[in-house]
Every structure is written in C-alpha cells, then in structure tokens.
Amino acid sequence: MSDSPKIRIRDLRKSFGSKVVLDGLDLDVGDGESVVVIGGSGTGKSVLLKCIIGLMEPDSGIIEIDGENVVGLPRSERDAIMRKFGMLFQGGALFDSLPVWENVAFGLMAAKHVPRPEARKVAVDKLAQVGLNEEVSTLSPSELSGGMQKRVSLARAIATDPEIIFFDEPTTGLDPIMADVINDLIVKCTRELGATGLSITHDMASARKIADRVAMLYQGKIIWAGPVAEIDSSGNDYVDQFIHGRAEGPIQMAVRRG
Amino acid sequence: MPRRMNPLATIGRGFLSILATTGRIALFAVSAVSHCVRPPFYPRLVLRQFLEIGYYSLPVVGLTTLFSGMVLALQSYTGFARFSAEGAVATVVVLSMTRELAPVLAGLMVAGRVGAAMAAEIGTMRVTEQIDALTTLSTNPFKYLIAPRLIAATISLPILVLIGDIIGVFGGYVVGVYKLDFNAATYITSTVQYLEQIDVVSGLVKAGVFGFLVALMGCYHGFNSRGGAQGVGAATTNAVVTASILILVANYIITELFFAG
Ligand SMILES: Nc1ncnc2c1ncn2[C@@H]1O[C@H](COP(=O)(O)OP(=O)(O)OP(=O)(O)O)[C@@H](O)[C@H]1O
Ligand SMILES: [Mg+2]
Numbered sequence: 354m355s356d357s358p359k360i361r362i363r364d365l366r367k368s369f370g371s372k373v374v375l376d377g378l379d380l381d382v383g384d385g386e387s388v389v390v391i392g393g394s395g396t397g398k399s400v401l402l403k404c405i406i407g408l409m410e411p412d413s414g415i416i417e418i419d420g421e422n423v424v425g426l427p428r429s430e431r432d433a434i435m436r437k438f439g440m441l442f443q444g445g446a447l448f449d450s451l452p453v454w455e456n457v458a459f460g461l462m463a464a465k466h467v468p469r470p471e472a473r474k475v476a477v478d479k480l481a482q483v484g485l486n487e488e489v490s491t492l493s494p495s496e497l498s499g500g501m502q503k504r505v506s507l508a509r510a511i512a513t514d515p516e517i518i519f520f521d522e523p524t525t526g527l528d529p530i531m532a533d534v535i536n537d538l539i540v541k542c543t544r545e546l547g548a549t550g551l552s553i554t555h556d557m558a559s560a561r562k563i564a565d566r567v568a569m570l571y572q573g574k575i576i577w578a579g580p581v582a583e584i585d586s587s588g589n590d591y592v593d594q595f596i597h598g599r600a601e602g603p604i605q606m607a608v609r610r611g
Numbered sequence: 612m613p614r615r616m617n618p619l620a621t622i623g624r625g626f627l628s629i630l631a632t633t634g635r636i637a638l639f640a641v642s643a644v645s646h647c648v649r650p651p652f653y654p655r656l657v658l659r660q661f662l663e664i665g666y667y668s669l670p671v672v673g674l675t676t677l678f679s680g681m682v683l684a685l686q687s688y689t690g691f692a693r694f695s696a697e698g699a700v701a702t703v704v705v706l707s708m709t710r711e712l713a714p715v716l717a718g719l720m721v722a723g724r725v726g727a728a729m730a731a732e733i734g735t736m737r738v739t740e741q742i743d744a745l746t747t748l749s750t751n752p753f754k755y756l757i758a759p760r761l762i763a764a765t766i767s768l769p770i771l772v773l774i775g776d777i778i779g780v781f782g783g784y785v786v787g788v789y790k791l792d793f794n795a796a797t798y799i800t801s802t803v804q805y806l807e808q809i810d811v812v813s814g815l816v817k818a819g820v821f822g823f824l825v826a827l828m829g830c831y832h833g834f835n836s837r838g839g840a841q842g843v844g845a846a847t848t849n850a851v852v853t854a855s856i857l858i859l860v861a862n863y864i865i866t867e868l869f870f871a872g
Contacts, residue, residue, distance in 0.1 A: 460748040509748075
C-alpha cells in the first residue's frame with residue numbers, strides 16, 4: 354500500500370431537495386485496499402458510490418482519484434478517469450437487449466476495442482469464474498434468475514480488469530454457498546490482482562471476509578472506520594448495534610412500533 | 612384567495628414551465644445532434660433502428676396512405692361534381708398526398724408506433740440504471756442510444772413517405788378508374804400533368820423533420836423518465852403527444868416556408 358490513498362474523499366455533501374443524504378463525509382481507500390461500507394438501508398451508500406464514479410454530481414466536497422480532484426471536472430476528462438472503474442450495480446443493470454456474453458464483454462469491446470470473438474472468449478472465462486457455464490452466455494438476461502443476474506453483473510464489472518472496483522451489495526439474493534464463492538472472487542480481485550475495492554454490504558459474514566477495513570455510514574457521515582479485526586471491539590454503540598442486528602439501540606428505525 | 616388558485620399565477624407558471632421545457636429539449640437536441648456527427652459511430656445499431664423504424668412501419672404507413680388516397684378521390688369527386696370540376700380529382704389526390712397527407716399521416720403513425728417504443732425502451736433503461744451502466748462501461752449513452760435512433764428516423768421517414776406517396780396515388784387511381792369510371796390513361800395523365808418537383812420534395816423534407824422530431828421526443832422523454840413503471844408510462848404518453856403536436860406545428864411552418872414565399 355502506498356502512502357497517498359487511491360480514493361480520498363473530504364467533506365462530501367449531497368442533498369436531494371431538502372433531504373440531506375451525504376453530510377460532510379470523509380473516507381480514504383488505499384491502493385489495493387478493500388474497504389467495506391456498512392450502514393442502514395437508505396443512508397446513502399449507493400449515492401456515495403455514484404458520486405465517486407461520476408454518475409451523480411455532489412453538491413460540494415473533494416473526491417480525489419490518484420490525487421486528482423474529480424468533482425466539477427468536465428465530462429470528457431471524467432470519462433477518461435471512469436475507465437479505471439468497474440461497478441456492480443445494486444440492481445444488476447444488465448442490458449436486456451443483449452445476450453449475457455455481450456453484457457460481460459461490453460466494456461472490453463467499448464473501452465479496449467477488443468475484437469468480438471476474443472471478447473467473447475474472455476466473457477465466457479469470466480462467467481466461469483462466477484460459476485456460470487457456457488450455455489448461459491447466449492441467454493438473454495431476462496431468462497436468468499435474480500442470483501444469476503447478479504453474478505453476470507459481477508462478471509461484467511471485473512471483465513476489463515479495472516483498477517478500482519465498486520460492489521454494491523454483491524451477495525444480496527445469493528444462497529450462502531454462492532455468496533461465499535463471490536466473496537472469494539472479490540478477495541481474489543482485490544488481494545491477488547491488486548485492484549482497489551469499495552464494497553457495500555449488509556451481510557456481515559461477507560464484510561468480514563472481503564474487507565481490509567470497514568467504515569460505517571450513519572446520517573451522512575462515516576461515524577467509525579477501522580480494520581475489520583477491530584470491528585467487534587470498536588467501542589461504538591452504533592457499530593455494535595448494526596453488526597449484531599439489534600432493533601434496540603442508538604439507531605432508531607423510522608417505523609412505528611405497535 | 613390561496614396562491615395556487617390565482618388564475619394569472621397559474622397561467623404564468625404554466626408558461627414558464629413550457630419555456631423551461633422547450634429550452635431543455637433544445638439543449639438535448641443540440642447535444643444529440645453533435646453526437647450524431649462525432650465518432651465513435653455504431654452502424655450496427657443504426658441498421659437495427661432502420662429495420663425497427665422504417666421496415667416494420669411499412670404496413671401501417673402503406674395502409675393509412677392507401678385508404679387516404681382512396682377516400683380523397685371519392686370525396687373530391689362528389690364535392691367537385693357540384694361545380695362540374697370532376698376532372699380535377701387526379702390532381703387533387705396527387706397534390707394532397709405528396710404535399711400533406713403522406714408526410715403527416717406517416718409522421719403521426721410512426722410517432723405512435725416508434726416514438727412510444729423508444730420512450731418505453733430508453734425509459735426502462737433509465738429506471739433500471741442501464742444508462743448509468745453504459746456510462747461506467749466507457750460508452751456515451753447519447754452516441755449509443757440516441758444518435759442511432761435520430762439518424763435512422765430522419766432518413767427512413769422520407770423513404771416511407773415516398774412509398775406512401777405512390778401507394779396513396781395508386782389508391783386514388785383504383786377508386787377513380789374502377790368506381791368513378793375515369794379513363795385510366797386520362798387519370799394518369801392528369802396525375803402527372805400538374806405535379807411539380809417541389810410538391811414531392813417539400814413532402815420529403817417534412818418527412819425528414821417529422822422523423823427527427825419523433826425520435827427526439829421518444830429519446831428525450833425516455834432519457835429523462837423518473838420513478839419506475841409509472842414514470843416510464845408517463846414518458847411514453849408524453850413522447851407521443853408532444854411528437855404529434857410538434858409534427859402538426861412543424862407541418863404548418865414548413866408549408867409556409869415552401870409555398871407562401
Ligand atoms: N436520484 C435520486 N433522487 C432523489 N433521491 C434519491 C435519489 N437517489 C437516492 N435518493 C435518496 O437518497 C437516499 C439514499 O439512497 P441510497 O440508494 O444511497 O441508499 P442505500 O444506502 O444504498 O440503501 P440500500 O441499502 O437500501 O441500498 C434515499 O433516501 C433515497 O431516497
Ligand atoms: Mg443501495
């Protein structure tokens with residue numbers, strides 16, 4: 354890990370109308386590090402990823418990628434930086450007009466101009482890594498189960514071997530065994546291939562496995578961040594409540610109790 | 612009186628929002644066109660849109676222009692008989708078809724068929740984050756989704772209209788010759804006698820503009836749709852309604868430019 358972080362976020366703010374989602378968020382992700390962001394539903398985890406990758410423009414703040422601030426950068430320069438990223442969307446976001454293999458090979462053909470037959474081979478290989486065989490590659494995404502779509506989406510995110518990969522809930526909707534296969538794959542991408550990973554998950558087993566560091570998002574700020582080994586001894590009531598999944602605690606869910 | 616009930620304020624707000632929307636659509640159009648002329652290009656996608664917009668619209672456009680040509684012959688015959696001008700039927704049919712009916716009818720039909728489909732497809736891609744995914748995969752959605760549709764629609768509508776012209780005139784001929792007992796040779800002679808190049812050309816120019824407008828509205832409303840299935844539904848309706856209105860407005864303006872000078 355080098356000294357200057359791969360991603361450095363300072364005082365990031367984003368609101369939708371009067372609804373404040375990110376409220377002065379700070380976060381560092383080191384080169385080759387795998388950071389997992391945890392936090393309640395609707396706290397702005399997906400919004401955070403979209404701000405970093407450039408799909409949403411934050412209201413203010415600094416996001417540095419390799420030391421370069423990307424907030425407010427013109428579209429064309431932003432596009433060049435975007436090539437460093439791969440992203441697994443929470444909802445999959447597969448192109449339903451294209452067969453599975455073209456989905457996976459899309460980035461290779463678009464960004465790296467790999468010829469179709471070759472891109473197809475890579476796609477089939479990536480599909481195998483997420484536990485899908487070659488027959489699946491000619492199906493349309495709508496013919497797949499939810500968990501299969503998630504895995505295709507994961508294969509698409511890693512197909513171009515990006516420097517930085519975002520995983521928005523990679524294991525949601527998968528059975529425990531497949532979830533662990535996906536965890537291993539994420540670990541392989543980050544630890545072995547040296548990519549920088551930023552993941553979101555509600556699945557603490559997955560978080561413990563893939564994270565070097567864990568950061569907890571609450572009310573628009575990172576209220577705790579530390580090595581995954583220290584998560585059980587964080588001394589933070591919010592973190593404790595979250596990782597043990599208790600309804601009682603400092604975090605009050607906006608539901609009416611009868 | 613509560614503010615929202617003030618009729619002047621309501622009109623003012625409505626007017627301002629129309630202005631704002633017009634501005635947004637104009638910006639969208641400029642940016643879309645600028646992406647049409649800069650690489651990378653996607654010939655494969657343009658071809659697919661040609662099929663979708665041009666080829667698959669042939670039956671609809673063919674049927675509407677056929678029956679319009681037929682009814683036109685019938686109506687003008689019975690109307691013109693009142694002042695013994697039945698001889699003008701062939702001329703009326705060919706001029707109305709080429710200048711007005713074929714482009715407007717084809718435009719409206721394609722707006723309903725293709726504009727709606729574009730808005731629904733692009734709208735669904737928006738709400739399921741497929742457009743965001745395109746961006747993360749180094750692909751500009753304007754170039755990948757919008758430019759092929761604009762190009763294909765602008766080129767294929769004139770072709771459709773040219774075919775529609777022929778079918779419509781043929782419809783008039785069938786009614787004229789087989790029902791109204793015109794002499795076939797005389798009918799054909801008077802069809803071409805007063806027809807000028809500008810009649811056909813103005814119709815084709817209209818068709819190109821209408822095709823552009825249909826694709827623009829379909830893409831604009833789809834691209835900016837928000838909020839799930841309901842949002843996509845609203846985008847589809849808006850695409851068809853705005854495209855239809857714009858077609859009729861543009862039709863008047865182009866006619867004025869061509870013939871009232
Ligand atoms: N495009 C948008 N327009 C308006 N509000 C939005 C938009 N995107 C997100 N929000 C709001 O921002 C808040 C955070 O959303 P986000 O999707 O980041 O939640 P999350 O932390 O990813 O939740 P989950 O774990 O359920 O996925 C939500 O309250 C949501 O309503
Ligand atoms: Mg989310």
